[in-house]
Amino acid sequence: MKPASAPPARLPYQAALAAIVVVIALALPFFGTPYLIDVGTLVLVYVMLGLGLNIVVGYAGLLDLGYAAFFAIGAYTTAYFMVHYHMAFWPTLPIAAACTAASGVIIGTPTLRLRSDYLAIVTLGFGEIVRIAATNFNFTGGPEGIYGIPHARIGALIIRSTPSLYWLGMAFVIVILVGSANLARSRLGRAWLAIREDEAAAQAAGIYPVYFKLMAYVLGAIFAGAAGSFFAVKLTAINPSSFTFIQSVTILMVIVLGGRGSLPGVILGAAVIVVLPEALRAFDQVRMLTFGVGLVVLMLLRPQGLWPSRYGRIEQEAVARSEAEVAAGVAAGGASAAESAASRASS
Amino acid sequence: MEIALQQLVNGLTVGAFYALIALGYTMVYGIIRLINFAHGDVYAVGAFFGLSTYGLLALLHIDSPFLSTLLALVVSMCCTGLLGMVLYRVAYRPLLHARLSILISAIGASLTLEYALFLIYSPSFLVYPHLFGREGPTLAGIQVSWLQVLIFVSSIVLMAGLYTVVHRTKVGMAMRALAINQDAARLMGINVNRVISLTFFIGSTLASFAGVLTGLYYSQISFLMGFLIGLKAFTAAVLGGIGNIPGAVLGGFLLGVLESLAAGYYSSRWKDVVAFAVLIFILVVRPRGLLGERVVERM
Numbered sequence: 001m002k003p004a005s006a007p008p009a010r011l012p013y014q015a016a017l018a019a020i021v022v023v024i025a026l027a028l029p030f031f032g033t034p035y036l037i038d039v040g041t042l043v044l045v046y047v048m049l050g051l052g053l054n055i056v057v058g059y060a061g062l063l064d065l066g067y068a069a070f071f072a073i074g075a076y077t078t079a080y081f082m083v084h085y086h087m088a089f090w091p092t093l094p095i096a097a098a099c100t101a102a103s104g105v106i107i108g109t110p111t112l113r114l115r116s117d118y119l120a121i122v123t124l125g126f127g128e129i130v131r132i133a134a135t136n137f138n139f140t141g142g143p144e145g146i147y148g149i150p151h152a153r154i155g156a157l158i159i160r161s162t163p164s165l166y167w168l169g170m171a172f173v174i175v176i177l178v179g180s181a182n183l184a185r186s187r188l189g190r191a192w193l194a195i196r197e198d199e200a201a202a203q204a205a206g207i208y209p210v211y212f213k214l215m216a217y218v219l220g221a222i223f224a225g226a227a228g229s230f231f232a233v234k235l236t237a238i239n240p241s242s243f244t245f246i247q248s249v250t251i252l253m254v255i256v257l258g259g260r261g262s263l264p265g266v267i268l269g270a271a272v273i274v275v276l277p278e279a280l281r282a283f284d285q286v287r288m289l290t291f292g293v294g295l296v297v298l299m300l301l302r303p304q305g306l307w308p309s310r311y312g313r314i315e316q317e318a319v320a321r322s323e324a325e326v327a328a329g330v331a332a333g334g335a336s337a338a339e340s341a342a343s344r345a346s347s
Numbered sequence: 348m349e350i351a352l353q354q355l356v357n358g359l360t361v362g363a364f365y366a367l368i369a370l371g372y373t374m375v376y377g378i379i380r381l382i383n384f385a386h387g388d389v390y391a392v393g394a395f396f397g398l399s400t401y402g403l404l405a406l407l408h409i410d411s412p413f414l415s416t417l418l419a420l421v422v423s424m425c426c427t428g429l430l431g432m433v434l435y436r437v438a439y440r441p442l443l444h445a446r447l448s449i450l451i452s453a454i455g456a457s458l459t460l461e462y463a464l465f466l467i468y469s470p471s472f473l474v475y476p477h478l479f480g481r482e483g484p485t486l487a488g489i490q491v492s493w494l495q496v497l498i499f500v501s502s503i504v505l506m507a508g509l510y511t512v513v514h515r516t517k518v519g520m521a522m523r524a525l526a527i528n529q530d531a532a533r534l535m536g537i538n539v540n541r542v543i544s545l546t547f548f549i550g551s552t553l554a555s556f557a558g559v560l561t562g563l564y565y566s567q568i569s570f571l572m573g574f575l576i577g578l579k580a581f582t583a584a585v586l587g588g589i590g591n592i593p594g595a596v597l598g599g600f601l602l603g604v605l606e607s608l609a610a611g612y613y614s615s616r617w618k619d620v621v622a623f624a625v626l627i628f629i630l631v632v633r634p635r636g637l638l639g640e641r642v643v644e645r646m
Contacts (some may be wrong), residue, residue: 127625296459
């Protein structure tokens with residue numbers, strides 16, 4: 001058995017696609033209409049959210065169905081401090097990070113020891129609690145939310161126009177993207193991978209799963225918080241209807257569509273998730289139905305996503321190879337030739 | 348005291364709905380370890396099928412409240428049961444061994460059902476026929492409507508029937524065998540797919556029963572009605588111990604009563620928070636639920 005030495009090369013169409021995406025992303029604010037730039041900014045928001053959730057679901061393999069809660073906490077923190085304490089945008093970022101990290105710890109510590117699908121339910125419940133709380137508390141403005149949020153500014157420059165908001169979003173995305181890529185290659189990233197693949201084996205190798213899972217949870221929460229802060233100054237008005245269960249599912253859809261654990265996949269997924277419904281706006285009525293059917297069909301036909309991570313491919317190829325070897329061994333051991341052909345065909 | 352008793356009666360009524368839906372969750376989870384996210388929407392579909400049947404019966408001039416309700420229940424339960432089987436066949440069966448994929452497929456199925464109702468019926472609330480008045484017996488100074496009595500008694504009867512099926516019949520034995528070890532059950536000659544299909548059928552009929560009665564009780568239904576109640580019914584199933592039939596019933600009634608008391612004494616706006624807080628609390632301190640057996644983490 002030969003161990004896989006180097007990651008498989010990128011597929012040629014992927015390089016071309018990546019180049020096209022970069023060109024579009026850079027050219028958009030110069031050549032796009034305000035509407036297109038706005039759609040582009042929304043894509044950036046989902047890229048941020050997708051990258052954050054990717055740490056939790058893609059790297060660490062924990063299913064989070066209430067991720068919009070952290071998005072909400074980030075957005076509300078920034079909005080609250082900017083409106084009620086007249087703070088500038090930038091100082092609210094560390095506060096938002098602290099609040100989301102704290103909420104990640106609070107919900108994560110007791111629940112990360114649970115079975116994975118129980119965790120999904122707890123996070124779902126947490127997401128609903130946050131949304132209902134935001135609807136009912138007075139300081140969050142109730143169902144109307146918080147409005148009149150000031151624009152972000154850099155020195156004398158007020159970030160108000162559509163292209164400048166786009167660039168601000170791009171700056172956020174680049175920071176989060178570089179952060180995610182580095183995290184994946186760090187000791188933390190390797191520990192997450194080990195836990196995701198086999199928690200018991202990881203534990204035997206000296207990795208304390210709860211600590212690393214909690215780190216994934218907290219970092220993912222902070223990224224969502226940053227996305228929320230940006231969302232607040234982008235829209236200048238936020239209300240609980242932006243942070244529903246459907247929002248959490250949409251973010252999950254971004255990374256499932258793109259390919260869990262794959263950074264280009266997340267970007268592609270976010271673009272598809274935002275642009276496709278915009279393109280389908282004429283068929284507004286069937287949009288959600290298409291979305292639901294699309295989820296099921298995607299899972300049935302291409303569970304690994306549109307742009308799966310290279311490590312995912314290595315894994316699949318290794319599994320396929322070892323299955324073929326086992327099948328060959330069985331065939332050599334006296335099983336009928338037809339049976340081995342069948343198992344090779346299926347693997 | 349009077350408020351407490353009144354809320355207790357309301358809570359038991361709502362609890363009966365939770366319990367009926369929780370049974371579907373708990374049976375499916377017990378057998379294939381899937382949180383069937385679409386189950387709440389199956390319940391909503393049941394309510395809509397019931398409404399259609401009522402409409403059809405009105406056209407045929409069948410006006411007797413009891414006869415039409417009986418027919419609506421039967422028709423809706425059959426159709427919804429078949430829908431449950433189709434759901435299993437299309438969205439779940441090919442993914443039985445991919446845990447994350449099947450969960451996402453379930454979410455997709457849930458959205459599909461919701462928005463199919465949205466398109467086919469109506470984006471807004473629909474009014475259910477008003478067949479039963481508010482009158483009824485007075486117990487210890489508490490007004491109870493006949494509909495509440497009907498809901499409570501009929502769901503208890505159904506649950507007892509389900510318990511008998513699972514514990515006294517051959518099919519029930521096959522279900523329990525599947526829950527313990529699927530491969531061994533297959534080796535013993537159990538047709539695994541047929542038993543799982545049947546489980547989906549039974550779970551969906553119970554949900555549709557609850558759906559029709561909910562329509563009668565609240566007099567209105569909407570395409571999103573299944574989402575929140577589905578989550579809460581799952582909470583109830585976890586509360587009682589997932590995979591455990593008496594546990595789901597106990598959890599359902601308990602959750603209904605707790606929530607009604609919270610609504611009566613504190614504020615109805617926070618009652619959903621109470622339900623989810625109970626869920627998180629139970630999962631943290633006693634993940635196996637009140638009546639559940641100890642489960643080992645399986646990856």
